[in-house]
Amino acid sequence: MEVLILVLSFIILIAIGVPIAWSIGISSICTMLVSIPTISAFTTVAQRMATGLDSFSLLAIPFFVLAGEIMNRGGIARRLVAFAKSLVGSLPGGLAHVNIVAAMMFGAIAGSAVAAVSALGSMLGKEMEAEGYSKEFSVAVNVTASTTGLVIPPSNILIVYSLASGGVSIAALFLAGYVPGIITGLLLMITAAIWSKFRKFPSGERTKLSVVFRTFVDAFPSLLLLVVVIGGIVVGIFTATEASAVAVLYCLILSFAYKEVTVKNLPQIFLNSVLTTAIVLLLIGTSMSMSWIMAYENIPQNITEFMLSISNNKFVILFIINMLLLFVGIFMDMTPAVLIFTPIFLPVVTNLGMDPTHFGIVMVLNLCIGLCTPPVGSVLFVGVGVAGTTIQKVIKPLLPLFIAMLISLMLVTYIPELSLWLPRLFGF
Known part of the structure; x- marks a missing residue:
């Protein structure tokens, strides 16, 4: 009842x-x-x-949100775009690849798909149109590529999964996200190249090595943040929560050094961060109450017994869970989905011998697809809004990119080493 x-x-x-x-x-x-x-x-x-x-671990979320907001205003996206353009701008569908690579770097540093889609959409959208790309294709690329930053660390949603799972190592989750995130980005690039070739979209001119080196030097301080944050966590210098505070300090120093942020900008940056944090934490609070009620009613145990009664084949159960999560992602935002469904599905997969770290990456990668689908796809709505187009027009070029993300999901689901190789290498 x-x-x-x-x-x-x-x-x-x-x-x-x-x-x-x-x-x-x-x-x-x-x-x-x-x-x-x-x-x-x-x-x-x-x-x-x-x-x-x-929870002390949750304190990392407002800090990473603040760090992302500072980056968004601090000229970091522009430098990453310039570096990405020098690397892949000459490939077929050059600016599409620039968008994907820049989204992977910026999303990883900022830890926010919405920040990435907003920053890169406003920066690259008009440029892609001017060079002959369709507006809808540029939005589709921007939207799907921006979700890779939720898998590549540091990632707030992986911290949320750690909380929902009962304490899976955040450091292990962060390390586990690198290979799946890069694979997803590469598959998106291959799909974008095929689509660009088919539509005869232009390629850029080959970049001189001197330009590549110059743009790398310009973007290096921004990229160094990943080394500082992830390296500090892995080596054991600080926890993920302490790393988030270090990220804020580093971003502030860098933005002031770039002269893109001044003291006058800080109140607005803090206010935007507070608004975002409030929304996320309200979602976490209400989701935790629902998770407790489900545990009180023995729902996870009943679902575990039911699913294992269907089949004890690991591949079949993982396929069913993936299909259910893909459906959930269409109607529910990522944070509550992770908090509500982790306690339900994690006992099922652990009974089948699946590593909780591996399942966390599969779950997040799965729900990333939901961020790009209506009616609740927040990243899709932001991307469409920035470009000034409609969802109906974007759906067609989105479909092949969806397929690329689904292929990545299947690879990561059924080849555990893609997620677990790096954590094991570092002893997690």
Whole structure:
């Protein structure tokens, strides 16, 4: 009975347009009202929200959000685009490759797909149009490429998964994301090259080595942030939370050195970071309350037993989970999806012998596809808004890029070493 109320109330609230965080919180309260008195139901949900946010690891999220906001304003994207153009601008569909490579670098540094799609869309969109690329193709490339930064560390969503999984090593997750993120980027580049060749989009001129070196030197301080943050975590100099604070300090110093940010800009940067952080943490709080209610009702255990009764074949179960997550990603934002479905699916895959670190990368990579699909695809909406076009027009060039992302997902799902090689190399 409680499960039915939880699911139906959540679906109805989403269907009538209630924001996802409020839908999760309200459906959680409705479920609790069935079994306990009103005051106790509200108190329990509030307590679980507060307890869910009472985690030292979560402190990394506002710091990484602030670091990303500083980067977005600090001229870092422009320097990364220039470096990417010098590397891949001469390939077939040159500017499409520039977009993908720049998105991988900027998304990894900023840890935000929305920041990447906004910054690179406004910077490269008009340039791609001027060189003969269709607006819809440039949006499709920008949107899909921007999600790679959620897999390539540092990544806020991997920190959220660590919390939802009960403490999987953040350092291991960060290391595990590199190869899958790069594979996804390469498959997007291959798809973009084929599409560009078919549509006869132009290629850029070959760049001189001196220009490559100059743009690399200009972008090097920005790229060094990855070494400082990830290197510090892996070596054990600081935790992921401490690394996020180091990232903010580094980005501030770099942005002031570039003279792209002044003291007058800081209040607006802080305000934007607070707004983003508030949305993310509200989602986390309400999602944690729903996760607790599902555990209280033994939903994860029941689903584990049901799925294992269907098949004990690891490949079949992983395929079913991937299909379910792809469906979930269409209707639900990534953060609540990770918090709600990790406790449900993780026991299933661990019973089959799957490493929790590997499953975390599979889950995040899967839900990245949902960010590019309507009706809840936040990255898609931002990309379309920046370009001034419509979702209907973008769907056609998006489809082959979706296929590339699905191929990457299948490779990472069924070849564990793609995710686990680096963590094992460093002893995680």
